[in-house]
Amino acid sequence: MHDLTQEQLAQAIGVNRQTILAIEKEKYIPSLDLAFKIARYFDVNIEEIFIR
Amino acid sequence: MQRNTFYSLIGCIALALLAIFWYSIEIHLPLLIIVAFIVAIIVIYLARSRVTNLIEDERDQKITEQATIRTMQVFWVAFCAFSIGAAMEILHIPEFPRLTPSMHEPVILPPRLMGYIQLGLLCLMIFLYVGFRIYYARKYGEWDTDEE
Numbered sequence: 362m363h364d365l366t367q368e369q370l371a372q373a374i375g376v377n378r379q380t381i382l383a384i385e386k387e388k389y390i391p392s393l394d395l396a397f398k399i400a401r402y403f404d405v406n407i408e409e410i411f412i413r
Numbered sequence: 414m415q416r417n418t419f420y421s422l423i424g425c426i427a428l429a430l431l432a433i434f435w436y437s438i439e440i441h442l443p444l445l446i447i448v449a450f451i452v453a454i455i456v457i458y459l460a461r462s463r464v465t466n467l468i469e470d471e472r473d474q475k476i477t478e479q480a481t482i483r484t485m486q487v488f489w490v491a492f493c494a495f496s497i498g499a500a501m502e503i504l505h506i507p508e509f510p511r512l513t514p515s516m517h518e519p520v521i522l523p524p525r526l527m528g529y530i531q532l533g534l535l536c537l538m539i540f541l542y543v544g545f546r547i548y549y550a551r552k553y554g555e556w557d558t559d560e561e
Contacts, residue, residue: 367559376470383554389472 374398414463422460426453472553480545488538495534499527 367381376395383389384399391399400407430446430453437445461467503524550556 371468375468377468377472379555379557380470380472382557382559383472385559386554386557388552388554388557389475392471395471 370399370402373402414460414465416464416467419460419464419467423457426457429453476546476549476553476555479549480542483545484538484542487541488534492531492534492538495527495530499524499531503527 367378367385371378371381374395375398380389380391384391396407396411400410403410430449433449434446437443437449499522502522
């Protein structure tokens with residue numbers, strides 16, 4: 362959708378690529394701070410990313 | 414400095430420390446390995462601060478935190494139990510059970526041996542920590558790969 366790699370997203374929000382991968386695979390639950398950073402990066406509400 | 418260069422540096426330092434350790438034993442100079450160890454740690458910290466592509470994020474911190482907590486939970490019980498037992502053994506208190514003529518003298522472990530056992534327990538803690546670290550790293554997806 363955003364044509365974005367995990368590496369680019371990781372760099373933009375200051376984490377490792379492995380952390381992005383772990384969040385995607387639901388192996389790691391990010392802190393609220395990190396969740397907000399991700400939501401802010403995509404300019405969407407937090408529930409649009411993390412709540413199914 | 415790149416991350417891989419940093420890891421190579423750590424490997425070289427570890428090998429050098431091992432060599433210094435055995436050399437200090439050979440020349441009977443324990444101060445050498447003590448100083449070498451402190452210098453090695455300082456060098457590692459300095460090098461780490463210069464690594465450009467090494468990011469320690471909240472997931473890394475969580476892995477470290479969980480591994481440390483679990484290690485301490487296991488370790489302090491084993492270490493304290495042994496230490497209390499050793500102290501009682503050394504101080505001969507309480508003299509229990511009371512010796513009767515039919516009983517043999519209880520075997521008292523030499524204090525130096527107890528020190529070695531405590532040292533062994535400390536070394537075991539390192540392995541325990543590494544084990545827990547691997548476990549939590551796997552749990553939080555450290556070595557996962559994707560199709561990207």
